[in-house]
Amino acid sequence: MKAIELHDISFSYGKNKPIVLSGIDMGCDEGTVNTLIGLNGCGKTTLIKILAGLGKPISGSVSYYSRDLNDISYNDRSKLFSYVQQNNNPLSDYKVREYILFGTANRLDVSESPGKEEIEIAERQMERFGIDRFRDKKLGELSGGERQIVSICSSMAQNTKVVILDEPCSALDIVNQDKVLSILKSIAEEDSKTIILSTHNPNHALYLDSNVFLLKGGKIIDSGSAKDIIVPD
Numbered sequence: 001m002k003a004i005e006l007h008d009i010s011f012s013y014g015k016n017k018p019i020v021l022s023g024i025d026m027g028c029d030e031g032t033v034n035t036l037i038g039l040n041g042c043g044k045t046t047l048i049k050i051l052a053g054l055g056k057p058i059s060g061s062v063s064y065y066s067r068d069l070n071d072i073s074y075n076d077r078s079k080l081f082s083y084v085q086q087n088n089n090p091l092s093d094y095k096v097r098e099y100i101l102f103g104t105a106n107r108l109d110v111s112e113s114p115g116k117e118e119i120e121i122a123e124r125q126m127e128r129f130g131i132d133r134f135r136d137k138k139l140g141e142l143s144g145g146e147r148q149i150v151s152i153c154s155s156m157a158q159n160t161k162v163v164i165l166d167e168p169c170s171a172l173d174i175v176n177q178d179k180v181l182s183i184l185k186s187i188a189e190e191d192s193k194t195i196i197l198s199t200h201n202p203n204h205a206l207y208l209d210s211n212v213f214l215l216k217g218g219k220i221i222d223s224g225s226a227k228d229i230i231v232p233d
């Protein structure tokens, strides 16, 4: 079963602006880890935004589980996929535990507040990712690495089938890169989620044993398993 399918996607940031993506065809099987790899400026972030419904392609279609994204309500999208932005620096006055709890908002009606179940979900995720120790810190007081882990943890509290991450390891030192990658690996293995992330580091794709989509100049120039695509040459 394909969790995500893109067909013939083209995109430009505006009239008379260059075409940034063209003829993108790709599919991600349910329960797999997928990496978009390419140099700066090749279109990774743009493609991730289109997947998250934050950019409207000039042509082509995006579907989740065979449903066109345009036909999926915002409410249903929040239950289907979560999106972790690059260098996310969210709502800096909120405490970590409050931000993780925001992840559970997709279970609630507009007028509802989080209750016992939502608090339990948030607590479980904080424990799992080892962020209990800074639960009462404000987001603005965290390091880049801590903030990245908190963002991923909040997306786990959202409990979606698909997780989309834009350069989750950018701006992290090697220790924090390792932490984030092992968290993603555990999510893939233990939770059977479909993960798609962008990176410019081929080693990350290999470490995650992922399916790779190699982007160059806004086109996919190769795809396949990381060990077949990422070779010494």
Ligand code: ADP
Pocket (backbone or CB within 6 Å): 013, 017, 020, 038, 039, 040, 041, 042, 043, 044, 045, 046, 047
């Ligand atoms: P990557 O994530 O691979 O570094 P991006 O998707 O950010 O690449 O950028 C792809 C291309 O789109 C680049 O040429 C970039 O300059 C251009 N671009 C990105 N964001 C915008 C924007 N908001 N307006 C106009 N052009 C943009």
